[in-house]
Amino acid sequence: MTYLQNIGTYFMMIGEMFRKPTRWSVMKTLILKDIDDLIVSSLGIIAFISFFVGGVITIQTALNIDNPLIPKYLIGFATRQSVILEFAPTFTSIIMAGKVGSFITSSIGTMRVTEQIDALEVMGINSLNYLVFPKTIALTLYPFAIAIGMFLGILGGMVACSIGGYATVDDYILGIQTDFDSFHVFYAFVKTFVFAMVLATVPAYYGYYMKGGALEVGKASTSSFVWTSVVIILLNYILTDMMLS
Amino acid sequence: MIEVKNLHKSFNGIEVLKGITTSFEKGKTNLIIGQSGSGKTVFLKCLLGLFNYEEGSIAYEGRIFSQLSEDQKRNLRAEIGMVFQGSALFDSLTIAQNVMFPLKMFTKMSQSEMEDRADLVLKRVNLPDAHKKMPSEASGGMQKRVAIARAIVNKPKYLFCDEPNSGLDPKTAIVIDNLIQEITEEYQITTVINSHDMNSVMEIGEKIVFLKDGLKAWEGSKETIFRTDNESVTNFVYSSNLFKKVRKMYIEENE
Numbered sequence: 234m235t236y237l238q239n240i241g242t243y244f245m246m247i248g249e250m251f252r253k254p255t256r257w258s259v260m261k262t263l264i265l266k267d268i269d270d271l272i273v274s275s276l277g278i279i280a281f282i283s284f285f286v287g288g289v290i291t292i293q294t295a296l297n298i299d300n301p302l303i304p305k306y307l308i309g310f311a312t313r314q315s316v317i318l319e320f321a322p323t324f325t326s327i328i329m330a331g332k333v334g335s336f337i338t339s340s341i342g343t344m345r346v347t348e349q350i351d352a353l354e355v356m357g358i359n360s361l362n363y364l365v366f367p368k369t370i371a372l373t374l375y376p377f378a379i380a381i382g383m384f385l386g387i388l389g390g391m392v393a394c395s396i397g398g399y400a401t402v403d404d405y406i407l408g409i410q411t412d413f414d415s416f417h418v419f420y421a422f423v424k425t426f427v428f429a430m431v432l433a434t435v436p437a438y439y440g441y442y443m444k445g446g447a448l449e450v451g452k453a454s455t456s457s458f459v460w461t462s463v464v465i466i467l468l469n470y471i472l473t474d475m476m477l478s
Numbered sequence: 479m480i481e482v483k484n485l486h487k488s489f490n491g492i493e494v495l496k497g498i499t500t501s502f503e504k505g506k507t508n509l510i511i512g513q514s515g516s517g518k519t520v521f522l523k524c525l526l527g528l529f530n531y532e533e534g535s536i537a538y539e540g541r542i543f544s545q546l547s548e549d550q551k552r553n554l555r556a557e558i559g560m561v562f563q564g565s566a567l568f569d570s571l572t573i574a575q576n577v578m579f580p581l582k583m584f585t586k587m588s589q590s591e592m593e594d595r596a597d598l599v600l601k602r603v604n605l606p607d608a609h610k611k612m613p614s615e616a617s618g619g620m621q622k623r624v625a626i627a628r629a630i631v632n633k634p635k636y637l638f639c640d641e642p643n644s645g646l647d648p649k650t651a652i653v654i655d656n657l658i659q660e661i662t663e664e665y666q667i668t669t670v671i672n673s674h675d676m677n678s679v680m681e682i683g684e685k686i687v688f689l690k691d692g693l694k695a696w697e698g699s700k701e702t703i704f705r706t707d708n709e710s711v712t713n714f715v716y717s718s719n720l721f722k723k724v725r726k727m728y729i730e731e732n733e
């Protein structure tokens with residue numbers, strides 16, 4: 234019952250977010266600030282993780298192919314598929330649920346407990362529009378960050394491949410060009426976009442509707458991380474089932 | 479002028495406000511006093527429209543809040559300034575940006591006009607050179623004064639303060655009380671203040687509403703509060719020996 238209620242409140246929050254928009258001159262600065270806080274500041278960690286995980290995927294694949302009949306270029310092929318289909322969109326988003334998500338929950342939650350949200354409401358400002366809308370818009374740029382992650386993941390694989398001597402760079406490049414299906418990229422970006430919207434709104438929900446004090450802000454961040462991850466994993470399953478099978 | 483009629487408010491079936499009728503006049507500092515838990519904050523939040531109530535009406539200059547359209551509510555809210563118990567400054571904005579915030583949201587002023595206006599009100603609350611500080615770098619008393627500056631910057635017709643001087647030293651508390659009273663008179667604002675501080679009551683209580691268990695138990699002013707025989711008021715006021723003495727002196731002086 235409470236689950237249903239929470240889901241209902243969540244969708245009402247999404248609807249409310251678009252009502253009574255804040256002045257554009259103010260909204261513009263909020264969006265730019267959120268792009269900086271949520272996207273730009275995450276690029277470093279996304280790049281770092283993608284590069285090294287790409288490398289690890291390559292090494293693992295190479296070590297598991299010990300049959301001499303299997304061509305070496307498959308290493309590149311496997312890395313490309315894992316990075317584009319799963320690693321960059323889903324795995325990175327789970328990490329972002331920790332980074333971006335807890336940032337959103339704790340910043341909105343703090344505003345709730347210190348009555349800053351009440352202060353906005355008293356002034357006649359739609360606080361959901363003021364707080365959540367710019368974050369949602371900022372996160373529409375999230376697929377670009379993931380695209381960078383995809384590129385660096387594949388690049389990391391190539392570097393690992395040539396350092397470890399598992400295959401030649403030419404083999405690897407041949408591999409990443411083999412059986413290229415642009416629908417897979419489309420599918421990956423649809424997923425990424427959906428996850429971006431989850432990353433903006435689910436943590437915002439946990440921050441906005443929290444009650445209590447500083448201790449509860451911490452608890453809200455934790456449950457926000459757990460539920461954002463759960464929602465991402467479930468949507469990943471549903472979208473994959475719908476689009477690929 | 480704000481008129482409140484028969485206000486009822488409950489949470490989960492428990493009635494917190496049990497039918498309050500009173501009015502607050504323009505240009506006066508109206509105080510709501512009462513023990514912790516008596517419903518002061520809930521009452522104020524009903525006045526502000528932050529809480530919905532089951533029964534009763536609140537009229538601002540005859541405009542009944544619950545009957546207004548969304549647009550009219552928004553216009554009315556632009557006439558309201560509020561000082562929250564914990565100041566509620568926006569901590570990502572500097573002090574000057576906090577003060578300019580309502581102007582940015584609701585007026586067509588240019589940047590320099592807004593800055594001039596912010597300068598003016600920050601001077602008014604004795605903070606002439608704190609513009610560039612962040613709220614976290616200001617002391618509690620400074621934060622309160624910034625909150626007052628933000629509440630009055632857009633020339634409100636109504637000013638609400640929830641315990642504006644709780645947690646402040648007695649001297650700063652009096653400075654803030656007097657500041658609110660001066661501003662109220664100067665700009666002819668209808669001011670409503672929540673307090674359980676007897677000092678404030680004596681300094682600025684032009685009208686006092688005493689709440690007890692969600693009911694208005696007494697109503698009067700700082701002149702009459704020392705004369706009343708109402709038991710709940712005297713219990714509240716004379717819980718401290720100091721005020722017993724003050725009362726004696728006050729009555730002797732005025733006899």
Ligand SMILES: Nc1ncnc2c1ncn2[C@@H]1O[C@H](COP(=O)(O)OP(=O)(O)OP(=O)(O)O)[C@@H](O)[C@H]1O
Pocket residue numbers: 489494512513514515516517518519520521674
């Ligand atoms: N959001 C809420 N949900 C449920 N009950 C509430 C809520 N807000 C207040 N109450 C209850 O209403 C009663 C009055 O609370 P209120 O905050 O108005 O007291 P107060 O007079 O402001 O006290 P204080 O002087 O300590 O601030 C309390 O019993 C409180 O538990």
Ligand SMILES: [Mg+2]
Pocket residue numbers: 518519520640
């Ligand atoms: Mg209170």
